[in-house]
Amino acid sequence: MSKFDLTGRKALVTGGARGLGAGMAEALAAAGAAVMIGDILVDAGRDAAKTLAGKGAKAGFVTLDVTDEASWQKAVAATISELGGYDILVNNAGVEITSLVIDVKAADLARMCAVNIVGTGLGMKHAFRAMKPGGPAGKGGAIVSIASVAATIAFPGIAGYSGTKSAVDRMTRVAATESGKLGYGVRVNCIYPGLVPTDMGMQLAGDVVAAGLFPSAEAAVGAVIGQTPLGRLGEVSDMADAVVFLCSDAARFITGVGLPVDGGMGT
Numbered sequence: 452m453s454k455f456d457l458t459g460r461k462a463l464v465t466g467g468a469r470g471l472g473a474g475m476a477e478a479l480a481a482a483g484a485a486v487m488i489g490d491i492l493v494d495a496g497r498d499a500a501k502t503l504a505g506k507g508a509k510a511g512f513v514t515l516d517v518t519d520e521a522s523w524q525k526a527v528a529a530t531i532s533e534l535g536g537y538d539i540l541v542n543n544a545g546v547e548i549t550s551l552v553i554d555v556k557a558a559d560l561a562r563m564c565a566v567n568i569v570g571t572g573l574g575m576k577h578a579f580r581a582m583k584p585g586g587p588a589g590k591g592g593a594i595v596s597i598a599s600v601a602a603t604i605a606f607p608g609i610a611g612y613s614g615t616k617s618a619v620d621r622m623t624r625v626a627a628t629e630s631g632k633l634g635y636g637v638r639v640n641c642i643y644p645g646l647v648p649t650d651m652g653m654q655l656a657g658d659v660v661a662a663g664l665f666p667s668a669e670a671a672v673g674a675v676i677g678q679t680p681l682g683r684l685g686e687v688s689d690m691a692d693a694v695v696f697l698c699s700d701a702a703r704f705i706t707g708v709g710l711p712v713d714g715g716m717g718t
């Protein structure tokens with residue numbers, strides 16, 4: 452059996468209703484995992500789960516607002532009861548609100564902190580509690596959080612977002628250390644995706660134009676590609692395959708890292 456095979460694993464993917472999360476859910480299912488999609492977008496989340504089930508995967512949907520502790524408790528319980536366990540968390544839900552520093556709004560910063568930092572931290576907490584020995588799932592596992600190339604470079608217009616993704620990176624390393632030292636049996640890693648033209652990626656390209664940083668969305672995208680040694684934008688499957696790798700036994704001795712999946716942009 453391939454070391455990348457995830458047969459028998461049970462995964463919860465936050466923000467899995469669309470974009471990168473939907474692609475990650477699909478790739479995990481294709482590798483053999485049962486997948487629970489957690490999102491605030493109920494109709495799109497249910498549709499994404501149905502699509503996976505239509506391809507023969509065991510899949511479900513649970514309403515999850517990652518900023519809310521009670522919502523996490525419900526989602527983890529639903530994952531364990533519906534899938535029969537909990538071995539993989541993909542902390543993917545995130546928001547990006549573009550602003551020049553000189554115009555930044557407290558409410559926007561607070562929203563990004565709530566979803567990107569609090570949401571990721573609560574996901575780690577409830578995964579540890581469920582997956583560690585003696586927990587209701589109890590078999591250890593793997594957490595992959597989705598940071599961003601924005602945690603590794605300075606791109607104008609996204610100061611607040613970059614700060615929250617740097618926090619995801621630091622939390623990953625501390626959580627990995629605690630898990631190792633305290634014997635939770637959970638590997639904790641993150642990836643730094645480059646720009647991918649999802650809803651979020653395309654919105655960002657438009658917003659940096661509105662902020663006066665680029666003459667057009669094409670120019671903004673061109674600047675990103677120009678900074679990328681592999682000379683293209685990222686694709687959903689680029690990120691999804693990296694997540695499958697980090698969740699699999701092929702990554703069994705890897706914890707506490709941030710893996711750039713950015714075509715070299717952050718190098």
Ligand SMILES: NC(=O)c1ccc[n+]([C@@H]2O[C@H](COP(=O)([O-])OP(=O)(O)OC[C@H]3O[C@@H](n4cnc5c(N)ncnc54)[C@H](O)[C@@H]3O)[C@@H](O)[C@H]2O)c1
Nearest residue numbers: 466470471491516517543544545599644646647649651652
């Ligand atoms: N697209 C990119 O270029 C890019 C690059 C680097 C990192 N990322 C990161 O990848 C992740 C996915 O991005 P995407 O491009 O697919 O974005 P997207 O906006 O297309 O999808 C984000 C998903 O997260 C969900 N979500 C938002 N707030 C939530 C909450 N409170 N609780 C639960 N779900 C919530 C949304 O409903 C949506 O389904 C994000 O963390 C993002 O910051 C994206």
